[in-house]
Amino acid sequence: xxxxxxxxxxxxxxxxxxxxxxxxxxxxxxxxxxxxxxxxxxxxxxxxxxxxxxxxxxxxxxxxxxxxxxxxxxxxxxxxxxxxxxxxxxxxxxxxxxxxxxxxxxxxxxxxxxxxx
Numbered sequence: 001x002x003x004x005x006x007x008x009x010x011x012x013x014x015x016x017x018x019x020x021x022x023x024x025x026x027x028x029x030x031x032x033x034x035x036x037x038x039x040x041x042x043x044x045x046x047x048x049x050x051x052x053x054x055x056x057x058x059x060x061x062x063x064x065x066x067x068x069x070x071x072x073x074x075x076x077x078x079x080x081x082x083x084x085x086x087x088x089x090x091x092x093x094x095x096x097x098x099x100x101x102x103x104x105x106x107x108x109x110x111x112x113x114x115x116x117x
Contacts, residue, residue, distance in 0.1 A: 001026050003024065003026050004024050005022065006022045006109065007111060009111030014117055015085060015086065017083060020036070022079045023076075024077045024078070029077040030054075032053055033053050033098075033103070034051055035099060035101060036079075039110075041092075048068065049061065050100040070082075088116060090113060091114050093110040096108045
């Protein structure tokens with residue numbers, strides 16, 4: 001069955017960096033767009049970034065544009081989210097999802113990112 005397993009979250013100081021990874025299995029990864037979304041405490045789900053199946057198209061939420069970079073390695077069935085210049089407001093559970101933005105049909109369990117001094 002479809003599985004998406006995120007890793008790489010943790011506690012980081014403001015201004016720091018983290019790289020999230022999501023390993024996919026149970027489907028042909030290379031033909032699907034992928035995305036990341038996040039949910040902060042007490043908030044709704046926020047779309048963060050999406051990447052096309054071949055990796056040639058990427059898009060970001062205004063709140064992370066210029067600080068986060070999404071990428072993928074189809075040979076490793078993995079999608080990444082490089083997060084730089086982290087801010088306390090980036091604190092959230094981050095979810096890897098199959099689909100770009102409105103066509104989501106699977107997601108992982110999430111990984112916690114906490115930005116605090």
